[in-house]
Amino acid sequence: MARSLSDLASDVKKNGWPDALTSALIGSCTNSSYEDISRAADLALQAAQAGVKMPVPFWISPGSEQIYETIKRDGQMAALEAVGGVVLANACGPCIGQWKRDDIKKGETNSILSSFNRNFPARNDGNPSTLSFIGSPETVIGIALGGRLSFNPMKDELTAADGKKVRLQAPKKANPLPQKGFQFSDAGYVKPPENGSQVEVKVSPTSERLQLLKAFEPWNGQDFKKLPLLLKAKGKCTTDHISPAGPWLKYRGHLDHISDNMFTGAINAFTQEAGKGKNLETQQTGQSIPAIARDYKSKGLKWIVVGDENYGEGSSREHAAMSPRHLGAAAVITKSFARIHETNLKKQGILPLTFAQGADYDRIQEQDRLSLMGLKELSPGKPVTLVVHHANGQEETLKLNHSMTAEQIEWFKAGSALNLLAKT
Amino acid sequence: MPNIETTHAMVQTLYQKMEERLNTVKKRLNRPLTYAEKVLFGHLNDPAQQDLEAGKSILALRPDRVAMQDATAQMALLQYLSAGRKTTAVPTTVHCDHLIRANQGAGADMRTALDENREVYDFLLTASQKAGIGFWKPGSGIIHQVVLENYAFPGGMMIGTDSHTPNAGGLGMVACGVGGADAVDVMAGLPWEVKNPKLIGVHLKGEMKGWTSPKDVICYLCGVLTVKGGTNKIIEYFGPGARSISCTGKATITNMGAELGATTSLFPFDGEMENYLKATRRQDLAQLAVKYQHLLQADPEVEKDPKKYFDQVIEIDLSQLEPQVVGPILPMWLDRFLT
Numbered sequence: 001m002a003r004s005l006s007d008l009a010s011d012v013k014k015n016g017w018p019d020a021l022t023s024a025l026i027g028s029c030t031n032s033s034y035e036d037i038s039r040a041a042d043l044a045l046q047a048a049q050a051g052v053k054m055p056v057p058f059w060i061s062p063g064s065e066q067i068y069e070t071i072k073r074d075g076q077m078a079a080l081e082a083v084g085g086v087v088l089a090n091a092c093g094p095c096i097g098q099w100k101r102d103d104i105k106k107g108e109t110n111s112i113l114s115s116f117n118r119n120f121p122a123r124n125d126g127n128p129s130t131l132s133f134i135g136s137p138e139t140v141i142g143i144a145l146g147g148r149l150s151f152n153p154m155k156d157e158l159t160a161a162d163g164k165k166v167r168l169q170a171p172k173k174a175n176p177l178p179q180k181g182f183q184f185s186d187a188g189y190v191k192p193p194e195n196g197s198q199v200e201v202k203v204s205p206t207s208e209r210l211q212l213l214k215a216f217e218p219w220n221g222q223d224f225k226k227l228p229l230l231l232k233a234k235g236k237c238t239t240d241h242i243s244p245a246g247p248w249l250k251y252r253g254h255l256d257h258i259s260d261n262m263f264t265g266a267i268n269a270f271t272q273e274a275g276k277g278k279n280l281e282t283q284q285t286g287q288s289i290p291a292i293a294r295d296y297k298s299k300g301l302k303w304i305v306v307g308d309e310n311y312g313e314g315s316s317r318e319h320a321a322m323s324p325r326h327l328g329a330a331a332v333i334t335k336s337f338a339r340i341h342e343t344n345l346k347k348q349g350i351l352p353l354t355f356a357q358g359a360d361y362d363r364i365q366e367q368d369r370l371s372l373m374g375l376k377e378l379s380p381g382k383p384v385t386l387v388v389h390h391a392n393g394q395e396e397t398l399k400l401n402h403s404m405t406a407e408q409i410e411w412f413k414a415g416s417a418l419n420l421l422a423k424t
Numbered sequence: 425m426p427n428i429e430t431t432h433a434m435v436q437t438l439y440q441k442m443e444e445r446l447n448t449v450k451k452r453l454n455r456p457l458t459y460a461e462k463v464l465f466g467h468l469n470d471p472a473q474q475d476l477e478a479g480k481s482i483l484a485l486r487p488d489r490v491a492m493q494d495a496t497a498q499m500a501l502l503q504y505l506s507a508g509r510k511t512t513a514v515p516t517t518v519h520c521d522h523l524i525r526a527n528q529g530a531g532a533d534m535r536t537a538l539d540e541n542r543e544v545y546d547f548l549l550t551a552s553q554k555a556g557i558g559f560w561k562p563g564s565g566i567i568h569q570v571v572l573e574n575y576a577f578p579g580g581m582m583i584g585t586d587s588h589t590p591n592a593g594g595l596g597m598v599a600c601g602v603g604g605a606d607a608v609d610v611m612a613g614l615p616w617e618v619k620n621p622k623l624i625g626v627h628l629k630g631e632m633k634g635w636t637s638p639k640d641v642i643c644y645l646c647g648v649l650t651v652k653g654g655t656n657k658i659i660e661y662f663g664p665g666a667r668s669i670s671c672t673g674k675a676t677i678t679n680m681g682a683e684l685g686a687t688t689s690l691f692p693f694d695g696e697m698e699n700y701l702k703a704t705r706r707q708d709l710a711q712l713a714v715k716y717q718h719l720l721q722a723d724p725e726v727e728k729d730p731k732k733y734f735d736q737v738i739e740i741d742l743s744q745l746e747p748q749v750v751g752p753i754l755p756m757w758l759d760r761f762l763t
Binding site for chain 2: 090
């Protein structure tokens with residue numbers, strides 16, 4: 001993964017990576033400081049003076065309007081543009097995959113080089129076949145002027161338009177701060193008003209991307225009796241299995257809409273299929289999990305999910321707790337939880353419970369209805385009783401643990417942590 | 425008016441509080457502290473009772489600020505508003521940087537973005553106005569850069585709904601990337617919980633020359649520590665080499681600590697940070713930091729015998745460091761909701 005610049009050429013050859021670069025990108029929140037851009041501009045200037053142009057598309061993402069205005073004033077931008085650089089908006093853009101790239105087709109293997117901070121497959125241009133290399137802005141410009149990854153700007157020579165050979169000098173040490181001061185700009189800033197209580201928050205009722213949240217219902221004080229098992233997840237069930245990202249990201253502000261992704265990545269322990277299960281009300285098999293949940297919800301039924309070890313690992317993504325709550329989850333019962341997701345479930349008013357005996361996970365069957373008893377006495381450190389009603393009429397009683405504090409139990413009773421907060 | 429700026433009065437109050445909290449903690453631990461510990465423990469909700477076992481205990485902390493980008497801010501603000509809250513408990517900003525697609529260049533791309541995302545921007549602006557949040561319009565800059573230029577300060581603690589929030593560690597802040605639910609808690613005035621991290625000390629010696637730049641320090645470290653090598657850890661830089669790197673160069677290094685899964689990364693306060701504060705019109709904060717620098721650096725014993733105070737120490741001689749190139753696939757810690 002990381003290697004010295006002087007070892008790059010041999011690595012490229014050894015691995016058979018495309019040597020020709022298709023794009024060079026500098027800037028981003030990580031590397032668009034005055035010092036970075038000044039050193040990059042030093043190299044661009046050397047190239048321009050020798051009559052060398054950047055042989056590949058060359059993009060610059062300034063980190064802020066202040067940086068952009070300052071490097072425009074002090075000449076660095078002109079130097080970068082002189083070799084063919086194009087300035088992008090002061091925004092994340094290609095660094096986070098917001099790059100509408102027209103020059104390369106999806107699936108086409110190609111190499112790009114940037115001074116960004118992250119390069120997993122499809123990170124930059126949405127193309128999993130793009131090989132993304134990262135270096136300093138100086139390194140990016142130096143290599144890209146040669147047009148290929150195997151070009152070592154510290155020792156190889158560039159060829160100018162007139163055929164003259166030229167070798168770049170190491171970029172000069174740059175002043176980290178502009179001598180004339182930064183070109184201050186807060187034109188893009190909007191202060192909040194003295195009193196915002198009268199402001200009307202704009203959300204269209206027909207919007208596909210945004211939806212105002214309604215408070216979740218408080219607990220009705222009753223035990224959960226004979227709730228259908230929505231899903232028994234097998235193996236790894238991360239927040240990305242519970243609430244996949246990708247195309248769903250667009251709907252992250254619309255809870256109902258994004259909930260159609262719920263558990264679509266989770267593996268059903270009975271069928272080994274991802275995101276599908278059996279509707280216990282209609283007996284239909286192979287139905288998508290969110291569709292089953294919506295069916296239960298429409299019939300006024302809450303439901304329960306059972307999970308394996310370290311359920312909910314991966315991220316703090318709140319949608320992985322909000323969508324289940326929105327579509328009717330009463331509890332999630334697992335062998336163990338990832339801590340952050342467990343807390344998020346508590347915050348949304350879902351009971352996160354663990355089997356006192358991990359092997360009891362195996363007792364849960366596809367057609368089971370589940371009852372959680374004695375919830376009125378729910379208190380810190382006190383186990384909860386689960387009654388499993390099997391389809392053949394047999395019943396089993398299992399012990400479950402929880403890690404809720406007294407305050408977190410109040411979240412459950414109020415319907416969510418936010419509901420409790422709203423009361424204070 | 426809700427105060428969004430990092431004011432002199434706010435920072436002074438914090439430094440005084442940090443001093444009190446650290447006195448309490450020092451009585452309990454009875455040993456010198458690293459800089460990261462000073463900032464963490466200086467923000468404890470309950471310094472007298474808090475369980476302090478590194479790598480195990482869950483710290484309840486009082487961050488000074490919240491920053492959100494326009495993708496993750498949507499659900500966070502929807503939740504915050506649904507609780508009927510008014511002005512946020514700590515200064516908070518929203519930055520519109522994630523929804524603009526690069527295609528042709530700044531001008532054309534901005535016009536397209538304003539058109540495509542109008543309803544999201546309108547919502548974020550009005551929601552920010554309602555909740556007393558500072559709003560940075562599309563095109564004003566990338567969250568981490570704008571925070572560094574305007575709001576970050578040595579010794580402070582912030583959370584941000586983006587994984588590269590640790591960028592502010594270049595200005596001596598404990599700045600952590602979190603999910604929206606955590607941001608809602610802190611905006612509502614609740615403490616923020618995080619696993620008490622273990623500490624990796626990176627001892628920087630020498631000075632960079634020629635083609636080498638701060639980016640190479642972190643790219644090199646990515647090779648040494650590999651993916652997740654920083655999970656539940658704070659990476660603290662120190663030594664003469666650290667003092668030779670500009671404030672923005674430090675930010676490059678702490679920004680990419682996210683690739684190692686680190687809780688955050690940070691540098692102690694020094695002359696480079698002082699200069700950066702002055703150059704970004706925060707003379708008053710620079711003076712204050714100088715006055716309180718004993719809070720803003722590790723205790724002197726730490727640099728003398730780092731192995732005693734860090735769980736792991738890595739030495740890098742900057743004068744020997746060559747430019748690095750990473751890729752093509754660096755399977756880094758990733759959270760696609762926290763881009």
